[in-house]
Amino acid sequence: MTDTHCPYCSLQCGMRLRTTKGVPEVTGRDEFPVNRGALCGKGQTSAALLAPGVRLTAPLVRDADGLREASWEEALDRVAAAMTGTAETHGPDAVGVFGGGGLTNEKAYLLGKFARVALRTRSIDYNGRFCMSSAAAASRAAFGLDRGLPFPLADVARTGCVILVGANPAETMPPAVRYLRELRENGGTLVVVDPRRTRTAELADLHLQPLPGTDLALALGLLHLAIAEGHLDEAFIAARTTGWTDARAAAMAHWPERVEALTGVPVPQLRDTIALFTRTPHSMVLTARGPEQQSKGTATVGAWIDLCLATGRAGRPLSGYGCLTGQGNGQGGREHGQKADQLPGYRSLEDPEARAHIAGVWGVDPGALPRSGPSAYELLDSLGQPGGVRALLVMGSNPVVSAPDAARITRRLGALDHLAVCDVVLSETALLADVVLPVTQWAEETGTLTNLEGRVLLRRAAVAPPPGVRSDLDVLHGLAQRLGHTTGFPGDPEEVFAELRRATAGAPADYSGISYDRIAAEDGVFWPCPAPGHPGTPRLFLDRFAHPDGRARFTAPSHRPAAEEPDDAYPLYLTTGRVVSQYQSGAQTRRVPELTAAAPGPYVELHPDLATGLGVRDGDLLTVTSRRGTVTAPARVTSAIRPDTVFMPFHWPGEGRANLLTNPALDPVSRMPEFKVCAVRVEKAALPRVRETVAPATPVAVGV
Ligand SMILES: Nc1nc2c(c(=O)[nH]1)N[C@H]1C(S)=C(S)[C@@H](COP(=O)(O)OP(=O)(O)OC[C@H]3O[C@@H](n4cnc5c(=O)[nH]c(N)nc54)[C@H](O)[C@@H]3O)O[C@H]1N2
Ligand SMILES: Nc1nc2c(c(=O)[nH]1)N[C@H]1C(S)=C(S)[C@@H](COP(=O)(O)OP(=O)(O)OC[C@H]3O[C@@H](n4cnc5c(=O)[nH]c(N)nc54)[C@H](O)[C@@H]3O)O[C@H]1N2
Numbered sequence: 001m002t003d004t005h006c007p008y009c010s011l012q013c014g015m016r017l018r019t020t021k022g023v024p025e026v027t028g029r030d031e032f033p034v035n036r037g038a039l040c041g042k043g044q045t046s047a048a049l050l051a052p053g054v055r056l057t058a059p060l061v062r063d064a065d066g067l068r069e070a071s072w073e074e075a076l077d078r079v080a081a082a083m084t085g086t087a088e089t090h091g092p093d094a095v096g097v098f099g100g101g102g103l104t105n106e107k108a109y110l111l112g113k114f115a116r117v118a119l120r121t122r123s124i125d126y127n128g129r130f131c132m133s134s135a136a137a138a139s140r141a142a143f144g145l146d147r148g149l150p151f152p153l154a155d156v157a158r159t160g161c162v163i164l165v166g167a168n169p170a171e172t173m174p175p176a177v178r179y180l181r182e183l184r185e186n187g188g189t190l191v192v193v194d195p196r197r198t199r200t201a202e203l204a205d206l207h208l209q210p211l212p213g214t215d216l217a218l219a220l221g222l223l224h225l226a227i228a229e230g231h232l233d234e235a236f237i238a239a240r241t242t243g244w245t246d247a248r249a250a251a252m253a254h255w256p257e258r259v260e261a262l263t264g265v266p267v268p269q270l271r272d273t274i275a276l277f278t279r280t281p282h283s284m285v286l287t288a289r290g291p292e293q294q295s296k297g298t299a300t301v302g303a304w305i306d307l308c309l310a311t312g313r314a315g316r317p318l319s320g321y322g323c324l325t326g327q328g329n330g331q332g333g334r335e336h337g338q339k340a341d342q343l344p345g346y347r348s349l350e351d352p353e354a355r356a357h358i359a360g361v362w363g364v365d366p367g368a369l370p371r372s373g374p375s376a377y378e379l380l381d382s383l384g385q386p387g388g389v390r391a392l393l394v395m396g397s398n399p400v401v402s403a404p405d406a407a408r409i410t411r412r413l414g415a416l417d418h419l420a421v422c423d424v425v426l427s428e429t430a431l432l433a434d435v436v437l438p439v440t441q442w443a444e445e446t447g448t449l450t451n452l453e454g455r456v457l458l459r460r461a462a463v464a465p466p467p468g469v470r471s472d473l474d475v476l477h478g479l480a481q482r483l484g485h486t487t488g489f490p491g492d493p494e495e496v497f498a499e500l501r502r503a504t505a506g507a508p509a510d511y512s513g514i515s516y517d518r519i520a521a522e523d524g525v526f527w528p529c530p531a532p533g534h535p536g537t538p539r540l541f542l543d544r545f546a547h548p549d550g551r552a553r554f555t556a557p558s559h560r561p562a563a564e565e566p567d568d569a570y571p572l573y574l575t576t577g578r579v580v581s582q583y584q585s586g587a588q589t590r591r592v593p594e595l596t597a598a599a600p601g602p603y604v605e606l607h608p609d610l611a612t613g614l615g616v617r618d619g620d621l622l623t624v625t626s627r628r629g630t631v632t633a634p635a636r637v638t639s640a641i642r643p644d645t646v647f648m649p650f651h652w653p654g655e656g657r658a659n660l661l662t663n664p665a666l667d668p669v670s671r672m673p674e675f676k677v678c679a680v681r682v683e684k685a686a687l688p689r690v691r692e693t694v695a696p697a698t699p700v701a702v703g704v
């Protein structure tokens, strides 16, 4: 019996894995303070990923006939030769690395080091860019530091009011819903902002249902009302912030009737929201992907933070702004250097002092470290193009399904000279690879992850991996060795963590006081933790914000439209998101029979009025067309969505792949693509009404 953590989302629910007669089984761990024993269906069924037959057990290399099994020596030699050859012919930046927010801290750290030291390439980024990068950029600008939640999740139950913006934890983090229920039991109120009446919105005291892409105007409208109705905290603004004059001016230009016209949210609901938010001494704004995955996501989060600052709801106990980070290690994965502009510990690749410190830890000359490289979408869009990346290593992502404008990105992947994919399963991206390296997964290996609260956790190995697989760390070790680096890339996670501690010492995300033993003894430690005797930091900003002057900054953004708004040819909004029983690109969860039975395939959610206008009934096949492509999926008719908007989950490949439609317009600061808003046309498909076509015949969906 081993205590460990879930393979999926950023709650990192504590679980216990027990193997009886060779069959592993998981149960929730009551003592772990975040989930307190609860697991969602994905967590409950996660042991299925360990079963024989689900996962890869031998390296694969591509010959003229397709992928065939190979030895590790052959596979690693092929990848290393492609990397060396590409760098010699096209320069080091033509070799690229694409990482993932599901990777442990140790893997993310070593991957970043591998790119900068062994490959000497600037071309490294990761899927977290598609996830919380806008919230991270906004938090850094406002507070001087980004940690998704600057307080433990349990504080949510004890504040007075929570505005939950574009987050659907009832589907995406079910065990966290208990804190929302407890909030209401304690007399607090919940406001949910979502174009759909989700299962989360059903729990709310007030549900605002804005047009997709208008959250920025909504936040400014609420700030306008806070000013007009006398809810400012002038003393807090004077003592702890800068930039209020501009923020005030931005809000004054967004009077309630203008905001109603932009967002579709009636003025009385705006007034009710600001009344609930300001009538108690403590309140919070939490955002997730709804307002963040927009081409103005950074400005939008900035506007919600401005509302918190102006009303004194930040940097105080039980108050503040937080982002619900998504992936298993979405937090730690964004701190340790797999991001294009970053060195471990949240240091900047462009900061001479940071370069000198890290170069010292790595034993290289600071001048030898590359500079910042392209962001995730820009990196993927450069594949096989003149001046772009020609050999790519993917570790922990499945962009064929999850990248915006996915047909374009799939073509780009096909244009590479060489694609290597490290994965547990044969994902749709791995299917395109020249070399597939089968790696160990969560319960087969040990490593640390940092959950959405900034709590550093130890995920312990609980079962032996099948013969034939190696860890991601071993893969990096083997490749580095072939590239001439016989030291500096250990395969042992605790050894990597020891180096990570040294690398992050003195940095914003300081892990130097954290050790495996200490995490085990305390069931998690919050960073920053600068010394072994330091208690860790569950709550940030209570005395000062992280800017040099200790003050938070207002950002004073103005509303602007989405990059693509509906018009005559594409008259509807499309937004995309998640369902409870599938995870991300589905590479893992589509292989779990219970989950595939619960959520067998894509669908298009549309309002009954829209359905009537189109002559469509529930279950009819629809085509949805954007400027980038067309998908086919059955209709799900529901009054829970706005009549001008359709919704698709993005978990499946094939003809219902939502990302064939999405718009890769990027936020100018965070480089986040606009997954949550594009313009589409919806038609009844010229095919008979067959419900059975919804379910893929087999849980293992292959082909793209
Ligand atoms: N079951 C499941 N759980 C997951 C995941 C998963 O794939 N499946 N993934 C994990 C990861 S990596 C992440 S990032 C999180 C994501 O967690 P969430 O952000 O909660 O998930 P989403 O469904 O992407 O988006 C949330 C809501 O935003 C709404 N929305 C769409 N457009 C807009 C808009 O313009 N404005 C506003 N205000 N809302 C809008 C959608 O209707 C949706 O209900 O979930 C994590 N947990
Ligand atoms: N339309 C639309 N698209 C979206 C979103 C949206 O809301 N709408 N959300 C975006 C968001 S928030 C995210 S986070 C991305 C996620 O999308 P992806 O980056 O595709 O994430 P996953 O599907 O989790 O892919 C992880 C892959 O890594 C493998 N894997 C798991 N653990 C390990 C490991 O330890 N090592 C290695 N080497 N491999 C591992 C899995 O099997 C899987 O194939 O999707 C984005 N795409």
Ligand code: SF4
Binding pocket: 006, 007, 008, 009, 010, 011, 012, 013, 035, 038, 039, 040, 041, 042, 043, 044, 172, 173, 174, 175
């Ligand atoms: S909520 Fe997230 S961490 Fe918890 S069991 Fe479900 S997928 Fe796993």
Ligand SMILES: [Mo]
Binding pocket: 130, 131, 132, 326, 327
């Ligand atoms: Mo995410």
